Amino acid sequence: MRPTTLCFPINAAGEFLLGRKKRGFGVAKWNGFGGKLEAGETFRQCAVRELREESGLVAKEADLELVAFLDFRFDTHAELDHIGYVYLVHTWQGTPAPTEEMEPRWFSAATLPYEDMWSGDRLWIPMLQARRKISGTIVFAADKESLKYTEFTDVADLTESDSLTAF
Numbered sequence: 001m002r003p004t005t006l007c008f009p010i011n012a013a014g015e016f017l018l019g020r021k022k023r024g025f026g027v028a029k030w031n032g033f034g035g036k037l038e039a040g041e042t043f044r045q046c047a048v049r050e051l052r053e054e055s056g057l058v059a060k061e062a063d064l065e066l067v068a069f070l071d072f073r074f075d076t077h078a079e080l081d082h083i084g085y086v087y088l089v090h091t092w093q094g095t096p097a098p099t100e101e102m103e104p105r106w107f108s109a110a111t112l113p114y115e116d117m118w119s120g121d122r123l124w125i126p127m128l129q130a131r132r133k134i135s136g137t138i139v140f141a142a143d144k145e146s147l148k149y150t151e152f153t154d155v156a157d158l159t160e161s162d163s164l165t166a167f
């Protein structure tokens with residue numbers, strides 16, 4: 001699968017904006033806003049575009065704080081393997097609006113709906129809430145849902161890799 005981006009808008013109260021996905025990969029799950037890189041796009045361009053398309057929020061590339069690099073692997077479905085860059089978004093224009101793809105809602109840090117999120121999220125999202133920057137590997141089992149293996153490393157600094165935009 002193509003490389004992906006994922007944005008989590010955070011408001012002044014520290015709440016996370018999540019959207020409940022109405023279609024596609026991860027349907028019915030709550031998640032941040034993101035999707036696959038399009039040809040010729042940089043990761044930040046993709047992140048800004050997906051955030052706007054899925055939540056209605058308009059952010060500038062410079063307002064995205066890169067906080068994680070995640071390597072998603074599928075034990076028995078290698079065609080689904082992909083990487084993702086994760087951003088926190090502190091500044092934007094507009095207000096969250098439901099779209100045909102996503103229904104947005106604010107959640108306090110302590111009440112994220114992990115039971116209706118990707119199964120690895122409860123492991124790494126709290127690291128981001130603790131203001132850590134991480135690089136991680138998440139291996140899903142044959143059911144494409146449960147976790148087979150995870151590994152997370154703190155990193156001092158993160159930069160998008162240009163080589164990953166060639167696909």
Ligand SMILES: Nc1nc2c([nH]c(=O)n2[C@H]2C[C@H](O)[C@@H](COP(=O)(O)OP(=O)(O)OP(=O)(O)O)O2)c(=O)[nH]1
Binds near residue numbers: 031034036072084
């Ligand atoms: N929180 C979380 N997000 C994940 C995980 N795995 C994973 O791909 N994502 C994110 C990365 C992307 O933002 C999104 C997958 O991309 P997508 O299928 O929605 O891409 P898209 O919008 O371009 O595709 P589509 O709607 O046209 O099918 O899900 C995970 O384990 N946890």
